[in-house]
Amino acid sequence: MKTFVKMTIAAAALTLAGAWSASAEEIKVGFSPEAYPPFYSQDASGKWGGWEVDITMAICAEAKLDCVLTPIPWDGLIPALKSKKIDAIMNSMSITAEREKEIDFSDKYYNTPTAIIGPKDQKFDATPDGVKGKILGVQVSTVHAAYAKKHFGGIAAEIKEYQTQDEANQDLVAGRIDATQADSIALDAFLKSDEGKACCDLKGYVAPDLEVLGPGVGAGVRKGDTELKDKINAAIKAVRANGKYAEITKKYFDFDIYGDDAQSN
Known part of the structure; x- marks a missing residue:
């Protein structure tokens, strides 16, 4: 009887394991x-x-x-x-x-749309004319980096690439760049932070480019x-x-x- 119970338990365990594996x-x-x-x-x-x-x-x-x-x-x-x-x-x-x-x-x-933010005391928009002569920060290997190079390359003073978006945000706070481009929701979260509230605001949304932005x-x-x-x-x-x-x-x-x-x- 004990042997039968052990076998039944073992079979049930195998069945449950198989069911979990399958599901x-x-x-x-x-x-x-x-x-x-x-x-x-x-x-x-x-x-x-x-x-x-x-x-x-x-x-x-x-x-x-x-x-x-x-x-x-x-x-x-x-x-x-x-x-x-x-x-x-x-x-x-x-x-x-x-x-x-x-x-x-x-x-x-x-x-969600792509946005550009910059210092509150500077007035410009998210267009080639707006970023002309400015240092624009973007995260490396992103659609934002590709977009900036395509639409703002040779117009912005520099397109500076960062390993993370947080690094670009921190350089914006420190005044080492003039603007940063990224997903609007992520930038909105930064603008709601203490650092973001103090330094920066939304400059606008970039023009659509389905080929680059997807x-x-x-x-x-x-x-x-x-x-x-x-x-x-x-x-x-x-x-x-x-x-x-x-x-x-x-x-x-x-x-x-x-x-x-x-x-x-």
């Missing part, structure tokens, strides 16, 4: 370990949170994926994906034709990984339809960050 495939989701509120931020214990973390986990739960956040420097995310160190990227990475030469993308899961932010996956891409796409649609996307978004924003197809990011 929750583990994937490593790459992100750049830098403060990018309200999308990514780290608490005192070292735990990462924010809108994009919450949305990533909601998408993973819907897709029955056991997602493990895996820190990788921003400019190493695509190489890490291609070399199979990670399985996906969910880190405010815009879908662009240039990046699609190297990796595939899911459908977009958000899309149609929005998607999850990056390896070329040909259609199974994972299809799971993520289905999950994005599901969390939009079942209200989970709106529930999470309301914690951080007073508008729908999903945007429409005409917006650029």
Whole structure:
């Protein structure tokens, strides 16, 4: 009888393990370990949170994926994906034709405008004439760096690249650059900080350029990984339809960050 009970328990354990394995495939989701509120931020214990973390986990739960956040420097995310160190990227990475030469993308899961901010005591706008003769800071290997080089190169005094957006913000506060360009939501979070309130304001939104800025932010996956891409796409649609996307978004924003197809990011 004891032998039968042991065998039954063992069989049940194997069944449960098999069911978990079948229902929750583990994937490593790459992100750049830098403060990018309200999308990514780290608490005192070292735990990462924010809108994009919450949305990533909601998408993973819907897709029955056991997602493990895996820190990788921003400019190493695509190489890490291609070399199979990670399985996906969910880190405010815009879908662009240039990046699609190297990796595939899911459908977009958000899309917001691109903005320029600068010192309060300087009057200029987010146009070539506005940034003429100014030092413009951007984060390296981003669509904002590509946009600035295309539209402001040879017009701005210098396009200065930084490893993180926070470094560009700090140089703006210190007066080492005249302006910085990035996602409008991330810059809005900075402008609401004590440093941002004291120094800077919004100068405007850059003109759309779908070729450079892309149609929005998607999850990056390896070329040909259609199974994972299809799971993520289905999950994005599901969390939009079942209200989970709106529930999470309301914690951080007073508008729908999903945007429409005409917006650029």
